[in-house]
Amino acid sequence: MDSKLGKSWLLAGYIFLYLPIVTLIVFSFNDSKMVTLWGGFTFKWYGVIAHDTEVVDGFILSMKIALLTATASVVLGMLAAFAMVRYKSFFGRTTFSAHINAPLVVPEVITGLSLLLFFVMCERLFGMPERGIFTIWAGHTSIGMAYAAVVIQSRLLEMDKSLEEAAMDLGCKPFQVFYLVTLPLIVQSIMSAWLLTFTISLDDVVSTAFLSGPGSTTLPIVILSRARLGLNPTVNAIATITVAVVAVGVLATSMWLSRQEKMRAAEQSAAYREGMQVVEA
Amino acid sequence: MDIAKKIEKNRFLRFLKLDWGKRSVIGIPYIFLIVFFSLPFLVVLKLSVSEADGIHYEDLTSYVDGIVNIKIKLSNYIFLSTDPLYVETYWSSVKFATINTVICLIIGYPFAYFMARSSPSIRPALLMLVSLPFWTSYLLRVYAWKGLLDDHGVFNNILMWAHLIDEPIKMMHTGFSMTIGMVYTYVPFMILPLYANLVKMDLRLLEAAKDLGATPWKAFWLVTVPLSKNGIVAGSMLVFIPSVGEYVIPELLGGPSTLMIGRVLWDEFFSNNDWAMASSVAVTMVGLILLPLVIFNKYQADSGGAKGV
Numbered sequence: 001m002d003s004k005l006g007k008s009w010l011l012a013g014y015i016f017l018y019l020p021i022v023t024l025i026v027f028s029f030n031d032s033k034m035v036t037l038w039g040g041f042t043f044k045w046y047g048v049i050a051h052d053t054e055v056v057d058g059f060i061l062s063m064k065i066a067l068l069t070a071t072a073s074v075v076l077g078m079l080a081a082f083a084m085v086r087y088k089s090f091f092g093r094t095t096f097s098a099h100i101n102a103p104l105v106v107p108e109v110i111t112g113l114s115l116l117l118f119f120v121m122c123e124r125l126f127g128m129p130e131r132g133i134f135t136i137w138a139g140h141t142s143i144g145m146a147y148a149a150v151v152i153q154s155r156l157l158e159m160d161k162s163l164e165e166a167a168m169d170l171g172c173k174p175f176q177v178f179y180l181v182t183l184p185l186i187v188q189s190i191m192s193a194w195l196l197t198f199t200i201s202l203d204d205v206v207s208t209a210f211l212s213g214p215g216s217t218t219l220p221i222v223i224l225s226r227a228r229l230g231l232n233p234t235v236n237a238i239a240t241i242t243v244a245v246v247a248v249g250v251l252a253t254s255m256w257l258s259r260q261e262k263m264r265a266a267e268q269s270a271a272y273r274e275g276m277q278v279v280e281a
Numbered sequence: 282m283d284i285a286k287k288i289e290k291n292r293f294l295r296f297l298k299l300d301w302g303k304r305s306v307i308g309i310p311y312i313f314l315i316v317f318f319s320l321p322f323l324v325v326l327k328l329s330v331s332e333a334d335g336i337h338y339e340d341l342t343s344y345v346d347g348i349v350n351i352k353i354k355l356s357n358y359i360f361l362s363t364d365p366l367y368v369e370t371y372w373s374s375v376k377f378a379t380i381n382t383v384i385c386l387i388i389g390y391p392f393a394y395f396m397a398r399s400s401p402s403i404r405p406a407l408l409m410l411v412s413l414p415f416w417t418s419y420l421l422r423v424y425a426w427k428g429l430l431d432d433h434g435v436f437n438n439i440l441m442w443a444h445l446i447d448e449p450i451k452m453m454h455t456g457f458s459m460t461i462g463m464v465y466t467y468v469p470f471m472i473l474p475l476y477a478n479l480v481k482m483d484l485r486l487l488e489a490a491k492d493l494g495a496t497p498w499k500a501f502w503l504v505t506v507p508l509s510k511n512g513i514v515a516g517s518m519l520v521f522i523p524s525v526g527e528y529v530i531p532e533l534l535g536g537p538s539t540l541m542i543g544r545v546l547w548d549e550f551f552s553n554n555d556w557a558m559a560s561s562v563a564v565t566m567v568g569l570i571l572l573p574l575v576i577f578n579k580y581q582a583d584s585g586g587a588k589g590v
Contacts, residue, residue, distance in 0.1 A: 010396065021417065024428070037438065079305075083307040096307065099311065145314075235421070
C-alpha cells in the first residue's frame with residue numbers, strides 16, 4: 001500500500017466527515033432567507049435565536065437534564081463497573097451484565113416507547129409521575145449509565161490491583177482504599193464518562209420525544225421540528241454555537257487529561273527513584 | 282455436609298451473606314435498570330397482546346364469577362407478518378442497514394488501516410479528528426446534509442454554477458440521500474474498533490510474509506485481513522444494529538421509498554395513536570436485532586472474546 005493512496009484516502013475521509021459541519025457554520029452567517037444561497041455576511045440569526053424564547057427555554061431545560069443525567073449516570077455506571085470488575089461471581093451476574101449492555105444496542109424508539117408506556121401505566125395506578133424532567137431524566141440515565149459503565153469498566157480493568165492491596169495491607173478501611181487510591185486512579189475515566197453522558201443527553205431527541213410532556217420541550221425537539229419543515233437559518237446558528245462550545249470543551253479537557261497523565265508519570269518515576277535510593281542505601 | 286458449606290455452594294444464599302457495601306454496589310444499578318429498562322419492556326410485551334382501542338387497553342386477565350380469564354390477542358402479530366407493507370418495511374430496514382454496513386466497511390477499513398500505519402506521532406491527532414464529530418450533535422450533522430443535497434442545496438448550486446447540469450438533480454428524499462446520511466453517521470463506529478485492532482498488529486508477520494515471497498497485496502489479504510476479523514465483526518455490529526432501528530435519518534433525509542421500521546413505529550404511535558400496534562412493532566424489532574447479537578456472542582465465545590473492541 002503506497003503512502004500516496006493512504007494520504008489521499010485519509011484526506012478524502014476527513015473532508016467527508018467535516019464538510020457538512022463546515023457548511024453548517026458558513027451558512028449560519030448568511031444574510032439571506034434562502035439558506036443555501038450566499039447573500040452576504042451577517043450575525044443577525046444569532047440575534048434572532050437569542051430572542052427566541054422557544055430556543056432559549058429549550059436550551060436551559062436541556063442543560064438541566066444533561067447535568068442531572070450525567071451525574072446520575074456516572075454514579076450508577078461506576079457502581080455497575082465495580083460490580084462487574086470486582087465481583088466475579090454473584091447471584092444473577094449474567095443477567096446483570098445483560099442489563100448493563102442492553103441499553104447500548106436497543107434502538108431508542110423502543111427505549112422511549114417502553115418507558116413512556118410504563119410511566120403511563122404508573123400514572124394510571126399511582127397518579128404519578130407526570131411527563132416532564134423526571135421522565136426524560138430516567139430515559140437518558142438508563143442509556144447514559146450503560147455508556148458510563150463501559151468507559152469506567154475499561155479503566156478499572158487495566159488498573160493495577162496491587163496498589164489497592166498495598167493500601168489494605170497498610171491498614172486502610174475499604175472506603176479509605178476507594179477514596180485515597182482507587183478514585184484518584186480512575187478519575188480521568190469518570191471525567192470522560194461524565195462528558196460523554198452529558199453530550200448524549202444534550203443531543204438526545206428520539207427517547208425525549210416520547211418522554212417529554214407539553215411543557216417540557218428540549219432544544220433537540222425544537223431543532224427536529226424545525227428541521228423537518230426544511231432548511232432554517234436559526235438551526236444553523238444553533239449548530240455553530242454547539243460546535244464552538246464542543247470544540248473548546250473537548251480541547252480543554254483533552255489538554256487537562258494529558259497534563260494529568262504527565263504529572264502522574266512524573267510522580268511515579270520520582271517515587272520509583274526514591275525507592276531505588278532507599279534500596280541502594 | 283454442614284450448613285456453612287451448603288451456603289458456600291448456593292450462589293443466592295452467598296449473595297444474601299454479602300455485606301451491605303457490596304450488596305448496594307450491585308443492587309443500586311441493578312434495581313435502576315430493572316425498574317427503568319426491563320419492567321417497561323414487559324409493559325410493551327403485555328400491551329402488544331392486549332385488546333386495545335387506541336390508547337385504552339384492557340387487562341390480560343379478568344376475574345368474573347370465580348373464573349379467571351386470560352385473553353391474549355395475537356392479531357397484531359398476525360397482521361405484522363402478513364401485511365405486505367409491514368413485511369416490505371422490515372425487509373427494507375434490513376436492506377438499508379446491510380448496505381450501510383457494507384459501505385462503511387469499504388470506506389472505513391482502508392481509512393483505519395492507513396491511520397494505523399501512519400507515523401505514531403500523528404496518530405493521536407488523527408484519532409481525535411475521527412471522534413470529534415461524535416461530540417457535536419448528531420441531529421445537527423444529519424440536518425447539515427439537507428443543506429448539501431437539497432434541490433437548491435450546495436451541491437446542486439455548484440453544479441449549476443459550473444454549467445455541468447441545467448436542472449437540479451433530485452438527491453433529497455431518496456435512497457441515495459438516506460444512505461449518505463447513514464454512512465456519514467455510522468462510519469466512525471466502523472473506523473474506531475478497526476483502528477484499535479489494526480494498530481496492535483505485529484508488523485513482523487508482514488515481513489515474514491514478504492520474506493516468504495508474498496506480494497504486498499497478497500500479504501494484505503492473507504495476513505492483515507484475517508487478523509483483523511474481530512475488528513471487522515465488532516465494527517459491523519456497531520453499525521448494523523443501530524441502523525436497523527434508525528429514526529432521525531429516514532425522517533430528515535429519507536423519502537417515501539425508504540421505509541424504515543423505526544419511523545413506522547414512530548408514526549404508528551404519534552400519528553395513528555395505536556399503542557398496541559406500536560408495541561407489537563417494537564417487540565418484532567427487538568427480535569430483528571437480537572438475531573445478529575446472538576450470532577455475535579456465539580462468535581465471540583468461539584474465538585475467545587473479540588480483542589478489537
